[in-house]
Amino acid sequence: MTDVLDSAVDDGLRAVFADARVRAGQYGAHYAALWESLEQQSAGGKRIRPQLVNAAYFGLGGTDRSLVTRVAISFELLHTAFLIHDDVIDRDTVRRGAPNIAAQFAGRARDHGAGDRVSATWGETAAVLAGDLALSRAHREIATLAVDDDRRAALLDILDRAVFVSAAGELADVVHAGIPETPRVDRVLATLEQKTAVYSFECPLAAGAVLAGADGATVDALARFGRLVGVAFQIADDILGVFGDPAVTGKSAASDLREGKQTALTAHAATTDAWPAISARLGDPELDDGAAHLMRVALRECGALDAARRLADEHVTLARLELDAAHLPEALRAELGELAQHAAERAR
Amino acid sequence: MTDVLDSAVDDGLRAVFADARVRAGQYGAHYAALWESLEQQSAGGKRIRPQLVNAAYFGLGGTDRSLVTRVAISFELLHTAFLIHDDVIDRDTVRRGAPNIAAQFAGRARDHGAGDRVSATWGETAAVLAGDLALSRAHREIATLAVDDDRRAALLDILDRAVFVSAAGELADVVHAGIPETPRVDRVLATLEQKTAVYSFECPLAAGAVLAGADGATVDALARFGRLVGVAFQIADDILGVFGDPAVTGKSAASDLREGKQTALTAHAATTDAWPAISARLGDPELDDGAAHLMRVALRECGALDAARRLADEHVTLARLELDAAHLPEALRAELGELAQHAAERAR
Incomplete structure (x- = not known):
């Protein structure tokens, strides 16, 4: 996929x-x-x-940059809204290495003489509202799009699916992290798909294709491709969350383990003899770096790392098959092929 | 305003x-x-x-019930979304006398063997997501409305204003409750208008009027009327929140005082000699019923109760002037006059 950032999107957001x-x-x-x-x-x-909205739109013959930019902005704002509300749910205060909205507004309250309780309320209020505003604007960008009613309706259906399925995935993620349950790979994959792959990969590609006037078979093929590649990316993220370099990933390599996050890694480990030892410490908020290191060793030795990598590869392979079977212009096929390649490399 | 509930709205929501x-x-x-x-x-x-959407629409000659029902549903879902996210911000667990979404999901977590921390997270997650889903559906109801582009654009602008201004009001409310600041009546009124009057009264009336094809002057007059009546209702609510019968209002008559909520009552009290004694206890989360009773006596004796009632009356008077000046069908004028009357009586 092209690395050249579409400045129209940044300009439009500004x-x-x-x-x-x-x-x-x-x-x-x-x-x-x-x-x-x-x-x-x-x-x-x-x-x-x-980038995915643009890739599908221009790749399928779309030519109206101002139109596609509004759809692209809609998905970016949807993403912003989800991240902000995710942080509310997780009570996080840092996002991309900087204080998030809640932390900024808590600081603002302290500057106005507020104590801890009031500062926390300011922060939480700001984050809930900011997410609502971003979500509303995401809807508005597509609702006011100057296209015919059928096309707008199809785009609104895609947006609706993005919101509906992501909420399902977010709920599933929190539910499965919280209760003492043995992770299962099918449930882990379903959560990755629902929480992220649908709104981040499937829907932007499908929306770009619909806006370009693509036929239903092409839209569906891109949607399936996006979903598969999206899951591969998320498996890679889960691998990086435990085995990645914190300097690169921007988060502690122990935090997923402390949270007890259910991943392709833990789902495989649960099928092995190493599980009692691993599950005994998984989700321990006090887990120190030494214990995290031992868990990484155990996850590697029981085959969980290899299994997760294989799973990512399988999703990339299936995604490529979708590309091969679809009737796509060569340039778009090549661009999406690169995206699949990137997903595969990330998991390694 | 008619007490006959429009079953089409309930059916549509179902x-x-x-x-x-x-x-x-x-x-x-x-x-x-x-x-x-x-x-x-x-x-x-x-x-x-x-009811306000319907009143404006049918009162101004609209005839398509299925169309107006979708706009009515949009505003009801917007309201639901705001209530749910309000509860997240306030960490409330009760709404309308029953466990709210957060409380229901916290209970669900406990049923699945979760402890306190995890149960709280389930509850908060469910509430954040439910609000997002209701908000999204509110947008979708109007975005997919089968009317011409101009009319839909005007309705989307009204919805946008409802969200934008309510968020401003919610933020102002939290900010002013939290920092040690002397309440001022202008700020109190602005917050009531922004937080509730705009989305609950102004926008539903304006949307019904726009959908009925009313001219700009009529839409604007109804919008101003709604805003004024809405503020009167909210002043009445603040009075009832302190002086009302908890059995009728459904909430403790001490909770606003414990929160330190800035109201027309406290804003007036702040201009009197009674203020040092009142402000010393206002916002004390430990305030007991006896102390709350003494504060009520102090608020009454310093003239704050009378001042708040006068303020509500003035808003009703201004609202009636809007009705008188607008070109409205007699039946609609009468219905809205009753609404204004109801607001005035509530404050007494």
């Missing part, structure tokens, strides 16, 4: 936020600051979803 | 939730339960917003 900040200023400095935080939160991303 | 529950079931029992909780949360309301 315009959305500039307009909102001016409007917000009428309601006081705190509200303007909330929109500033929201813009910052949105600015740090890699714009993967806009 | 259909929305029935469809969602079936879809959700594919993602497991927890997700289906989330939609059930969301439906319960939505079912308990008085349907004020749908």
